[in-house]
Amino acid sequence: xxxxxxxxxxxxxxxxxxxxxxxxxxxxxxxxxxxxxxxxxxxxxxxxxxxxxxxxxxxxxxxxxxxxxxxxxxxxxxxxxxxxxxxxxxxxxxxxxxxxxxxxxxxxxxxxxxxxxxxxxxxxxxxxxxxxxxxxxxxxxxxxxxxxxxxxxxxxxxxxxxxxxxxxxxxxxxxxxxxxxxxxxxxxxxxxxxxxxxxxxxxxxxxxxxxxxxxxxxxxxxxxxxxxxxxxxxxxxxxxxxxxxxxxxxxxxxxxxxxxxxxxxxxxxxxxxxxxxxxxxxxxxxxxxxxxxxxxx
Numbered sequence: 001x002x003x004x005x006x007x008x009x010x011x012x013x014x015x016x017x018x019x020x021x022x023x024x025x026x027x028x029x030x031x032x033x034x035x036x037x038x039x040x041x042x043x044x045x046x047x048x049x050x051x052x053x054x055x056x057x058x059x060x061x062x063x064x065x066x067x068x069x070x071x072x073x074x075x076x077x078x079x080x081x082x083x084x085x086x087x088x089x090x091x092x093x094x095x096x097x098x099x100x101x102x103x104x105x106x107x108x109x110x111x112x113x114x115x116x117x118x119x120x121x122x123x124x125x126x127x128x129x130x131x132x133x134x135x136x137x138x139x140x141x142x143x144x145x146x147x148x149x150x151x152x153x154x155x156x157x158x159x160x161x162x163x164x165x166x167x168x169x170x171x172x173x174x175x176x177x178x179x180x181x182x183x184x185x186x187x188x189x190x191x192x193x194x195x196x197x198x199x200x201x202x203x204x205x206x207x208x209x210x211x212x213x214x215x216x217x218x219x220x221x222x223x224x225x226x227x228x229x230x231x232x233x234x235x236x237x238x239x240x241x242x243x244x245x246x247x248x249x250x251x252x253x254x255x256x257x258x259x260x261x262x263x264x265x266x267x268x269x270x271x272x273x274x275x276x277x278x279x280x281x282x283x284x285x286x287x288x289x290x291x292x293x294x295x296x297x
Contacts, residue, residue, distance in 0.1 A: 001191045001192075001193060001194045002088035002091070002092055002093070002094070002192075002194070003092065003093050003094075003193060003194045003195070003196050004031075004084065004094055004096055004107075004108070004193050004194070004195050004196070005022060005026070005093055005094070005095045005096065005196045006090060006096045006097075006104060006108065006196065006197065006198065007019050007022070007095065007097040007182040007198050007200060008097070008104070008197055008198065008199045008200065008201030008293050009068075009070060009099075009176075009199060009201060009289070009293075010045075010099070010207060010285075010287075010288050010289040011211065011282055011285055011286050011289065012207060012210045012211040012214050012282065012286065013200045013201065013202055013207055013210070013286075014200055014202070014210075015097050015098075015099075015200050016047070016053070016097065017285075018097075018198070018200060019095050019097035020053060020056060022095050022198075023057045023095045024056075024057065026091070026092075026093045026095065026096050027085070028059050028091040028092075028093050028095060029057060029058035029059065029087065029091070029094060029095070030049075030059045030060070030094075030096070030097060031057070031059075031060045031061060031080060031083065031084070031087075031093045031094060031095070031096045031097075032048075032049075032060065032061040032062045032096075032097065032098050033061070033076075033096050033097065033099075033100050033104045033107070034046065034048075034061075034062075034098035034099055034100050034102075034103070035071070035073075035076075035100040035103055036101070036154075036252070036255050037049075037061070037062050037063070037098070038061055038062070038063070038064050038065045038071055039063070039065050039066070039067055039252050040063035040064070040065065040066070041066070041067050041226070041230050042067075042217050042230060042252075043063070043226070043232060043256035043259070044221050044223045044226045044254075045218060045221055045223050045226060045227065045255075045258055046255075046257070047214070047218070048062055048063065049062060052115050058064045060074070060083060061080070062077075065192045067230060067233055067250065068234060068250065068252070069250065069252075073100075073103050073105075073111060074106060074108040074111055074114070076103050076106060076107070076286055077103075077106035077107050077110070077111065079109060080103075080106075080107045080119075081107065081191070081209055082270050084107075084193060084238070085192070088193060093166075095144075095279075099285075099289055101151070101289060101292040102186040103294075108191075108195045110191070111177065114166060114177050115166065115169050115170050116164065116169075117162075117165045117169055118169070121165050121168055121169055122165060125161050125164050125165050125168070126248075129157060130246050133246075134144050134155070134157055134160075137157055137160045137161065137164070138154055138160065138283060139165050141160045141163050141164055144163070144164065144167045144173070145163055145173045145174050145175050147173065147175040148163050148173070148174050148175040149286070150258055151290060151291060151292050153255075153256075153270060153285065153288075154290070155259075155281070156254055156255075157169035158248060158249075158251055158254060159200075162174075177186075186229075187254060191208065196297060197251030197285070199293060206223050207286060208283050208286075211279060211282045211283055211286060213284075214273070214280045215275060215278050215279045216280060218257065218274060222262075223257065224261065225247055225264075227257075227258050227261045227265075228261075228265060230253055230258065230260075231251075231253065231262065231265070234250055235254075236249070236262070238265040238266055239266065240267060240268070241266070249262075254283050256278060256281045256285055257278050257282070258277045258284060260277040260281065261274050261278075
């Protein structure tokens, strides 16, 4: 049986170099499982493999989408499964690496069929969020689905609204569509390849130091220019919002490393504060990743 070697670990832990070493040892390509590295305009802030690293080893699912394109875990799973079927005809092993938990679970464990959300429900949830704010939305998700609340980016209103939409439509927990049970075991048996997980860990203090350092290196490498160009490409104004005005960022850019810079560009706080927030939110994201891996393994 061919084997998908999945390298797991929090952001900044050192997964990329290990993936390159293993891919060279196995003589195989690398499949990225990162929901932001798929966007070609965000290489610095997403720590995408460099041109040199991609010349060293063939990578898939890196820089394949424009910022205004949407791409779900379900779409990724279908595309990745088709690719793996092809790659396993010539490779006994393929390396997968990335920090997007849903992407990895979707390929390795499968996803239940998440119901479609009627526009009426979508508009209802959005209207409530716009009227009552992020804190209300956070309380709703925390109350309705504590398991998802423990893992989700709690500052991302789009993901929180999607959870609430699914809960209302289905009457079930959003997290229940990713739990599996016997159905997940059946899907794993039918996937056609084995999965070997390699968990990369470091002491918390060391990990946080690496994350803080990496943020500074991203800024030195041109993160601010990259973020500014991305906002302009998406037509997002860098002018201050009017009092009471709310804004939903596209999912591609509503992520750590970019969403903290928008208020800086608008003069709401200093660059030093923006960097502190990126570091802080990166550390929080790392904690959620660790929680996810330990729950699922």
